[in-house]
Amino acid sequence: MLIRLSHDVGGYLYDVFIARADVWLVLGLVGQFLFAMRFVVQWLASEKAGRSVVPVAFWFFSIGGGLITLVYGLYKREPVIILGQAFSVFIYLRNLALIRSSRQKQSETV
Template identity: 65%
Template sequence: MLIQYGQALGNYLYDIFVAKFDFWLAFGLIAQLAFAARFLVQWIASERAGKSVVPLAFWFFSICGGLLTLIYGLVKREPVIIIGQLASNIIYVRNLMLIFKSRAQVSETLDS
């Protein structure tokens, strides 16, 4: 019985990762890797600082991975991915806007 479950799992994984492998699956995997890279960047920055830090690169990786995943969702016609990534990218862009606005205000204060 355990062997049957193992074979069924093997067949399932083969079907989704090998038999259906195409350009868009590779694109989706790259999108997911780009999106996941933001967590690695954030973790490294936090470890170096000894406290929780969200570096600017985190938001750029978020936008890059989010846009690639959005494209993947559009091509694959996945409404859950489309809605999620549209909303997320608005938040990522807004965070960058707030960061740049804050930096500009600090710069103006220092110049005065």
């Protein structure tokens, strides 16, 4: 039973990642990689500070990964990806605008 299961899982993974590989799969994986890197950046910044921190790079990785994943979702006609990423990118951009505004206010008071 375990041998059959491992064979089935191996066949599935081969089909998904190798047999169906194309430029769009690579693009989708790049988008997911960038999106995942935001958590690595956030984790490392928090460890360094000894408290929870969300660095600006988090938002840039979010935008890059979100846009690439959105393009992938549009091409693949995946409504879950399209809806999730389309709205999220605006939130990421808004956070960058808030950070910029806050920094401008801080520099004016100094």
